[in-house]
Amino acid sequence: MLGENAVLQRLLRCLPTNEELIVGPGDDCAVTARNDEWDTLLKTDAVVESIHFTPDTPPELIGRKALARAVSDIAAMGGIPEHALVTLLVHPSRPVELLEKLYSGLHRLAESYGISLAGGETSSLPFDGMVINVALTGRVERGMAVLRSGARDGDILCVSGLLGGSFPSERHLTFEPRVRLARFLMENSLIPSAMMDLSDGLATDLPRLAEASGCGYELTPETIPCHPGCSVEAALTDGEDYELLMTFAPGTAQRLSLMELPVPISHIGKIVPRNRENLGRGWQHFSA
Numbered sequence: 001m002l003g004e005n006a007v008l009q010r011l012l013r014c015l016p017t018n019e020e021l022i023v024g025p026g027d028d029c030a031v032t033a034r035n036d037e038w039d040t041l042l043k044t045d046a047v048v049e050s051i052h053f054t055p056d057t058p059p060e061l062i063g064r065k066a067l068a069r070a071v072s073d074i075a076a077m078g079g080i081p082e083h084a085l086v087t088l089l090v091h092p093s094r095p096v097e098l099l100e101k102l103y104s105g106l107h108r109l110a111e112s113y114g115i116s117l118a119g120g121e122t123s124s125l126p127f128d129g130m131v132i133n134v135a136l137t138g139r140v141e142r143g144m145a146v147l148r149s150g151a152r153d154g155d156i157l158c159v160s161g162l163l164g165g166s167f168p169s170e171r172h173l174t175f176e177p178r179v180r181l182a183r184f185l186m187e188n189s190l191i192p193s194a195m196m197d198l199s200d201g202l203a204t205d206l207p208r209l210a211e212a213s214g215c216g217y218e219l220t221p222e223t224i225p226c227h228p229g230c231s232v233e234a235a236l237t238d239g240e241d242y243e244l245l246m247t248f249a250p251g252t253a254q255r256l257s258l259m260e261l262p263v264p265i266s267h268i269g270k271i272v273p274r275n276r277e278n279l280g281r282g283w284q285h286f287s288a
Contacts, residue, residue: 012025012026020032020033022039022145023145023147026148026212027077027147027148027149027196027212028043028073028074028076028077028148028196028197029041029042029043029073029074029076029077029079029138029145030042030043031077031140031145034139034142035142036142037141037142038139038140038141038142039139039140039141039142039143039144039145040137040138040139041074041077041079041137041138041139041140041145042135042136042137043070043073043074043135043136043137043138044070044133044134044135044136045066045069045070045073045133045134045136046066046131046132046133046134047062047065047066047069047131047132048129048130048131049129049130049131050129052065052172053065053173057173058101059098059099059101059102059105060101060102060104060105060108061105061170061173061174062102062105062130062132062173063101063102063103063104063105063106063107063109063132064105064106064108064109064173064174065105065172065173066086066106066132066133066134067084067086067106067109067110067115067134067136068109068175068176068177068242069134069199069242070084070134070135070136071109071113071115071136071177071179072175072177072178072197072199072242073136073197074136074138074177074179075177075178075179075181075182075197075244076146076178076182076195076196076197076244077138077140077145077146077147077182077195078140078141078144078145078146078182078183078185078186078191078192078195079138079139079140079145079182080138080139080140080179080183081113081114081115081136081137081138081179082114082115082116082136082137082138082139083115083116083118083136083137084106084110084115084116084117084118084120084134084135084136084137085118085119085120085121085134085135085136086106086117086119086120086121086132086133086134087120087121087122087123087131087132087133087134087135088102088120088121088122088123088130088131088132088133089122089123089124089125089129089130089131089132089133090122090124090125090129090130090131091124091125091126091127091128091129091130092124093128094130102132113177113179115136120135140186141186144186144191146182146186146191146192146193146194146195147194147195147212148194148195148196148208148209148212148213149194149212149213149214150192150193150194150213150247151193151194151209151210151213151215151247151271152193152213152215152247152249152271153215153271153272153273154249154250154270154271155193155194155247155248155249155250155253155270155271156247156248156249156250156253156267156270156271157206157217157219157245157246157247157267157268157269157270157271158192158245158246158247158248158253158256158265158266158267158268159198159202159224159225159243159244159245159246159265159266159268160178160181160243160244160246160263160264160265160266161178161225161241161243161263161264162225162226162227162230162241162243163198163202163224163225163226163227163230163234163235163236163238163241163243164226164227164230164231164234164235164238164241165227165229165230165234165238166238166239166240166241167238167240169227171227171240171241172240172242175240175241175242177197177242178197178242178243178244178263180262180263181244181261181262181263181265182195182244184261184262188259190248190252190255190256190259191252192246192247192248192252193247193248193249193252194209194212194213194246194247195244195245195246195247196208196209196244196245197242197243197244197245198239198241198242198243198244198245199239199240199241199242200239200240201236201237201238201239201240201241202224202235202236202237202245203236203237204239205245206219206245209245209247210271213247213271214274215271215272215273215274216271216272216273216274217269217270217271217272218269218270218272219268219269220267220268220269223266223267223268223269224236224266224268225264225266225268246265247271253267
């Protein structure tokens, strides 16, 4: 009845912290102090059978997706992924070969991003099904983590890649986290004022970014980049695109337009004072 956002607001009230915590709940990753050069990024994410994948999904792609989702959140902070812990919950009736293939998918993606699979946990489920949780660390230059809360009135609203149709096309299993793009921006002084990854759809995630920044937004629908055969509505509401939603100061956006980028970036609107368009509704857990 409440929906995911309201549930989180209740659960996250008055959590204990310490002096090393820089950014707590509410962003793509938590940020903690490490040393004079780097801050540490912390992320945990779960994929659940029949929500994030179907029972007949190839297990290599399940493992790949489980890790790739967390890597995407590290990218959304401008960071570099480092070490992963994997928790696997599965019914004892599942064949061990399925789990071996699942770990093969995890292993291949980890190698491609220089991530160590450092351990984890396994447990049986009392009912048929499977859940994979990944806890991932990363690093970002000290004080440079890109948050959802940095957008300002007049900033240009942008998105990487193409949106829509992730489930029918199975791109939700094979997407590439945008680490390379995020690091290109960080290393070329093209740092977004705010950034997050698009996991629940532009219609759900853009209001979250605007709310965190205390701003509103105006979209230009005809400029939203859609996969072939996908409508603007699909690009807004389908979810699981794992592209980067970004805002840039106007001067930075102008410089960006002159650069050759690892992944195309489209201007889709702007940040405005607090008013809001009705974008429809993307994915939200605990909702019909």
